[in-house]
Amino acid sequence: xxxxxxxxxxxxxxxxxxxxxxxxxxxxxxxxxxxxxxxxxxxxxxxxxxxxxxxxxxxxxxxxxxxxxxxxxxxxxxxxxxxxxxxxxxxxxxxxxxxxxxxxxxxxxxxxxxxxxxxxxxxxxxxxxxxxxxxxxxxxxxxxxxxxxxxxxxxxxxxxxxxxxxxxxxxxxxxxxxxxxxxxxxxxxxxxxxxxxxxxxxxxxxxxxxxxxxxxxxxxxxxxxxxxxxxxxxxxxxxxxxxxxxxxxxxxxxxxxxxxxxxxxxxxxxx
Numbered sequence: 001x002x003x004x005x006x007x008x009x010x011x012x013x014x015x016x017x018x019x020x021x022x023x024x025x026x027x028x029x030x031x032x033x034x035x036x037x038x039x040x041x042x043x044x045x046x047x048x049x050x051x052x053x054x055x056x057x058x059x060x061x062x063x064x065x066x067x068x069x070x071x072x073x074x075x076x077x078x079x080x081x082x083x084x085x086x087x088x089x090x091x092x093x094x095x096x097x098x099x100x101x102x103x104x105x106x107x108x109x110x111x112x113x114x115x116x117x118x119x120x121x122x123x124x125x126x127x128x129x130x131x132x133x134x135x136x137x138x139x140x141x142x143x144x145x146x147x148x149x150x151x152x153x154x155x156x157x158x159x160x161x162x163x164x165x166x167x168x169x170x171x172x173x174x175x176x177x178x179x180x181x182x183x184x185x186x187x188x189x190x191x192x193x194x195x196x197x198x199x200x201x202x203x204x205x206x207x208x209x210x211x212x213x214x215x216x217x218x219x220x221x222x223x224x225x226x227x228x229x230x231x232x233x234x235x236x237x238x239x240x241x242x243x244x245x246x247x248x249x250x251x252x253x254x255x256x257x258x259x260x261x262x263x264x265x266x267x268x269x270x271x
Contacts, residue, residue, distance in 0.1 A: 001082070001268070001269055001270065002082045002083045003083075004082065004083055004084060004085060004086070004087040004088050004270065004271060005083065005084055005085040005088065006085060006088045007025075007028055007085030007088055007089050008092075009025065009089060009092050009093070013025070013093075014092055014093060014095065017093045017134075017206060017208075018095075019153075019154065020151075020153040020154055020195060021151065021153065021154060021155060021156030021157075021207060021208040021210070021211035022151040022153070022195050022205065022206065022207035022208070022211050022213075023093070023205075023206050023207075024197040024199070024203065024204075024205055024206075025089065025203065025204045025205075025206060026200075026202070026203050027202050027203065028084070028085055028086070028089060028202065028203065028204040029080070029084060029085075029138070029201075029202045029204070030202065031201075031202070033079075033080060033084055033202075034140055034201040034202050036076045036079060036080065037076060037077075037080050037138065037140055037227055038140040038201075038225065039076050040074050040075075040076025040077045040080070040227070041106060041108065041140060041225050041227060043074055043076065044067055044070055044074060044077070044106050045065065045106075045108065047070075047073070048065075048067055049067055049068070049069070049070050049073075051067060051068045051069060051247055051248075052065065052066065052067040052068075052106075053065075053066050053067075054066075055115060055117075055166065055167075056109075056113055056114070056115035057115065057167070060112075060113060060114050060115050061112040061113070061114065061220075062109060062110045062111055062112035062113025062114065062115070062217065062218065063108075063109075063110040063113060064107075064108070064109050064110075064113050064115045065106070065107075065108045065110075066105065066106060066107055066108075067105075067106040068103060068104070068105050068106070068246075068247035069103050069104060069247050069249075069266075070104060070106070071101070071103075071104045077104055077227070080227070080229070081101055081104065081229055081270065082101075082270050086136055086204070086229055086231070087099050087231065087270040087271035088271060089136075089204070089206070090134050090136075090231040090233075090270075090271065091233075091271050093134050093206055094132040094133065094134055094231070094233035094234075095132070095233075096132045096233030096234045096235075097234055098233070098234055098269060098271060099231050099232070099233060099269070099270050099271035100231065100232045100233075100236065100262055100267045100268065100269050100270065101229075101230075101231060101232075101267055101268055101270050102126075102128065102133070102230040102231055102232045102236075102262075102267060103230050103247055103266075104227065104228065104229055104230070105227075105228035105230065105247075106226075106227060106228075107224075107226040107227075107228060108223075108224070108225045108226065109147075109217065109218045109223070109224040110218075110223060111218065111219070111220055111221055111222055111223050112217075112218070112219070112220045113217045113218050113224075114217040115217055116214065116215065116216050116217055117166070117213075117214055117215045117216075118166055118214055119152075119182055119185050119212055119213070119214040120161070120163065120164075120166075120182070120212065120213070120214070121155070121156075121160065121161055121163070121209065121210050121211065121212055121213075122135060122209045122210075122213075122230075123160070123209035123210050124160050124161065124162070124163040124173060124174065124179065125163045125173060125245060125246040126209065126239075126245055126246075127238065127239050127240060127241055127245040127249060127252070128232065128236055128237065128238065128239055128262065129236070129237050129238075129239040129259075130232070130233070130235040130236040130237055131235055132232065132233025132234055132235045132236060133208060133209045133230070133231065133232050133233060133236060134206050134207070134208065134209075134230070134231050134233075135206070135207050135208070135209055135228055135229070135230045136204050136205070136206055136228060136229045136230070136231075137149050137204070137205040137206075137207065137226060137228055138203075138204050138205075138226065138227045138228065138229065139199050139201065139203070139224060139225065139226045140201050140225050140226075140227070141201065141222070141223055141224055141225050142198075142199070142200055142201065143198060143199040143200075143224060143226075144198050144222075145196055145197075145198045146216065146219070147215065147216050147217065147218045147219070147222065147224055148196050148197060148198060148199060148205075148215065149196070149205055149207075149213055149214075149215045150194050150195070150196045150213060150214050150215060151194065151195045151196070151207055151211050151212065151213045152185060152192045152193065152194060152195075152211065152212040152213075153193045153194070153195050154193070155192075155210065155211050155212040156207075156208035156209075156210040156211040157210075158210075159180055159210075160179050160180070160210065161179060161180050161181065161182045161212070162174060162176075162178070162179040162180065162181050162182065163179075164182075172243065172244075173241070173243055173245070173246075182212075185212065185214070192212075209230070231270070232262055232267065236261070236262050237259050237260065237261065237262070238252070238256040238257065238258060238259065238260045238261075238262055239258065239259075240252070240253040240256075240258055249266055252264065252266065
């Protein structure tokens with residue numbers, strides 16, 4: 001296991017993550033790491049995996065491309081996921097003794113993309129239980145407030161909301177009625193306090209996998225290339241589903257029992 005860089009964060013930041021489920025961290029990656037990550041993103045775009053998808057509509061003037069779980073074939077991604085300060089930051093925010101990589105996620109909105117990312121949580125789409133987790137949303141392009149990720153403070157506290165497909169709102173994961181329906185976030189801003197930050201390359205937005213989040217499209221001259229790194233802590237356990245999770249992990253249910261520690265080659269220890 002490579003030795004990651006260190007990036008000490010304050011007790012106040014750790015407490016804010018525990019309370020709000022999201023914090024902004026400035027300058028976690030240096031200029032060389034940002035360039036390496038940008039190179040990795042371009043390599044990913046040129047070599048999309050079978051899990052890749054265009055999440056924007058055919059009539060969208062831009063293009064929203066996603067891809068998952070390509071770190072094993074992308075040396076730049078591996079370097080950032082294993083050797084940067086991200087594992088150390090993850091351990092601190094999760095208050096975890098150990099850290100495992102969960103997966104990587106590419107999210108690129110090309111200039112003029114109108115497609116929004118609707119309000120949702122991530123963990124209901126996954127195959128993992130536990131409270132110690134963190135997602136890092138890492139842009140390699142400047143992101144203004146108008147197109148940044150927005151999050152609902154405290155929404156990671158425990159309620160799991162029904163995961164639905166973004167375009168047609170179908171229940172393709174948990175069956176209808178199994179989980180609470182998503183509230184109308186925009187209708188009550190005093191009840192659902194939103195967090196949002198403009199970001200520069202090198203900044204990292206950290207959020208819990210149960211934090212409600214959404215984003216808008218991008219302007220006609222803006223390109224928003226984002227890499228998400230997701231990590232698991234001490235209490236993470238395998239939660240196999242009878243449906244295809246997003247992302248899927250083929251064959252994992254045969255290797256890991258329900259409730260098992262995520263001890264598999266797909267989820268290597270990084271800290």
